[in-house]
Amino acid sequence: MTTPPLVTCHSSLVTLEAFTGKRILVIGDLMLDHYVWGEVKRISPEAPVPVLEAENEEYRPGGAANVALNLKSLGAEPLLLGLIGSDSAGANLQAALLENGISGEYLVRSPKRKTCLKTRMNAAGQQILRIDYEDSSILSTEEESLCLEALNKALAKAEAVIIEDYNKGLLCPAFITEVLQACRQQALPVAVDPKYHNFFAYKEVEIFKPNYSELLARLENAPATEEEFLKAAEAFRQKQGITHLVVTRGAKGLTIFSPDTAPEQLPTYAREVYDVTGAGDTVISVLALAYSCGSGILEAARLANHAAGVVCGKKGTATAKPQEIMASIVRQETENA
Numbered sequence: 001m002t003t004p005p006l007v008t009c010h011s012s013l014v015t016l017e018a019f020t021g022k023r024i025l026v027i028g029d030l031m032l033d034h035y036v037w038g039e040v041k042r043i044s045p046e047a048p049v050p051v052l053e054a055e056n057e058e059y060r061p062g063g064a065a066n067v068a069l070n071l072k073s074l075g076a077e078p079l080l081l082g083l084i085g086s087d088s089a090g091a092n093l094q095a096a097l098l099e100n101g102i103s104g105e106y107l108v109r110s111p112k113r114k115t116c117l118k119t120r121m122n123a124a125g126q127q128i129l130r131i132d133y134e135d136s137s138i139l140s141t142e143e144e145s146l147c148l149e150a151l152n153k154a155l156a157k158a159e160a161v162i163i164e165d166y167n168k169g170l171l172c173p174a175f176i177t178e179v180l181q182a183c184r185q186q187a188l189p190v191a192v193d194p195k196y197h198n199f200f201a202y203k204e205v206e207i208f209k210p211n212y213s214e215l216l217a218r219l220e221n222a223p224a225t226e227e228e229f230l231k232a233a234e235a236f237r238q239k240q241g242i243t244h245l246v247v248t249r250g251a252k253g254l255t256i257f258s259p260d261t262a263p264e265q266l267p268t269y270a271r272e273v274y275d276v277t278g279a280g281d282t283v284i285s286v287l288a289l290a291y292s293c294g295s296g297i298l299e300a301a302r303l304a305n306h307a308a309g310v311v312c313g314k315k316g317t318a319t320a321k322p323q324e325i326m327a328s329i330v331r332q333e334t335e336n337a
Contacts, residue, residue, distance in 0.1 A: 012303060012329050016322040018293040020075040024285075025154050027179060028064030028164030028171065028193075030082035030107070031134075032093040034119040035060065040128070050128060052121050059092045061100070062118060064164035066319075067193075068102050070285035073319035074307075079154045081106040083143060083170050089115035089133070106150045110143050116168055138172040148178055155182055160189045160292035162284055163202070167195040176201045191288035193280060204241035207291060209284050212249045230255075230263050244297040246304075248283060254301050264298060266305050279308045282320055306332070 038054040061069050068078035080102060084090035086109050093115060094104045114135045121129040139147065147170070155161075161183050165171045171179075176198060183190050184204075191207035199218045202208060216222065216229070219236060223229040237245040237257045245257040253268040283304045290300035306328040310320040 011299070013326060015290055015293055015295050015299065015303060016074075016326060019289050019322065022076040022289060022292060023079060023157055023159045024071050024076050024288060024292065025079040025081065025158035025161045025188075026064050026068045026071070026164060027081045027151070027161065028067065029116065029166035029168035030065045030080075030084055030093060031061075031063030031116040031118055031166070031168075032089045032096070033060040033062035033066075034058075034117060035122060036119065037122045040123045050123070052123055052128065059096050061093060061096050061102075063116065063166050063168070065093060065097060065102075066281045067162055067164050067285050068097070069100055070282050070319045071289065072100055072102055073321055074285065074289060075322060076289055078102055079106055079158055080104070081108075081147065081150050081154055083108050083110055083113060083139075083147070085109070085113045085115040085135070086111045087115055089117040106154045108143065108146045108150055110140075110146075112140065113137075113143070113169075134168060136167065136169045138169050139175055144175055147175065151179060151182060155186050155188065158186075158188060160191070160288050162288045163190060163192045163205075164281070164284065165193065165195045165198055167197045171198055173198060173201045180205070189288070189292055191284055191291065193284040200240070202240070202242075206243045207246060207284075207287055207297070208237075208240070208242045208244070209246045209248065209280070209287060211280065212247055212252075215247055230257075233257055234263065244291075246283075246287060246297070246301055248280060248308075254283075254305055256297060256301050258297055264301075266298075266301055268305065268309060279311050282307045282311045286320075286325075303329075 036054050036057045038052045040050040040052055042051050044051050064082050068080040071078040084093055084107055097104055114133060116134040119131040120127050189206040192202045192205050193209050194202060196214060219232045223232045233245060234257050247255045249255060251268055254266045256264045286304035286307045287300050290303050306325050307320040309328055310324045
């Protein structure tokens with residue numbers, strides 16, 4: 001039996017309202033997104049490259065910091081743990097977080113490490129160049145000790161944990177093990193947004209959200225068909241002891257693997273795609289929030305899919321508000337009625 005649209009919308013509204021004040025600890029690689037917008041009118045006389053006449057610029061929290069920003073936009077209270085350098089990019093990141101009401105209480109400052117900075121040059125609505133400044137070396141003994149100290153303080157307040165791994169050094173295997181053990185001791189649900197290098201370090205977590213290409217690259221035998229992929233992904237879920245495996249698949253939406261059920265496919269709800277930057281951050285934010293509020297994984301994934309559709313319709317690293325997610329749900333349910 002199909003669930004009536006009004007019932008579905010009411011259920012979603014109740015879940016979205018439960019987001020308010022939820023304390024979610026975000027652990028991961030912090031970045032500062034620097035956007036420069038301008039106009040190209042000529043080619044440089046020094047080399048055959050365009051000259052960008054800069055008109056304005058903006059700094060936005062990126063990486064794990066964007067996950068925290070997503071949580072804040074959804075009404076939750078993010079607790080953010082990560083490494084920054086004692087540099088101008090670190091100071092700008094802290095300032096951007098504070099402007100958005102996010103505390104830097106659990107940020108660890110390392111004078112030996114540069115803050116990850118991504119500068120994007122844009123003209124005529126298009127990105128023409130990106131410049132990355134980063135240090136992807138693994139944690140030093142001193143840095144790990146400081147991060148563990150911050151972790152223990154933050155876990156005392158957290159109701160759930162998101163691990164956002166960009167392979168930038170913070171989440172090395174030793175630290176991942178410490179984090180997961182500490183979360184189990186506190187009986188906190190853990191949602192992971194992984195990257196290639198540490199894929200197999202995340203065992204026995206509640207939610208594991210790779211994208212399709214990342215997961216495909218880590219499967220033992222590359223599947224040639226959709227059926228082979230579904231079988232291989234489920235085998236991976238079981239081997240890793242993951243409760244719910246949620247695979248993001250771009251225009252195909254999400255595929256969810258859970259115990260004792262067949263894989264579920266949710267289509268994308270994006271109506272217009274201007275920019276996919278940060279959409280994965282939005283998905284993991286909503287998944288973890290909804291799940292920690294008591295939603296089943298399918299309802300959590302449905303809300304996350306709507307949220308991703310919202311941010312794909314915005315330019316740059318963006319977030320979704322509960323009312324925007326609700327509007328997307330109402331529109332989709334009305335169209336399907």
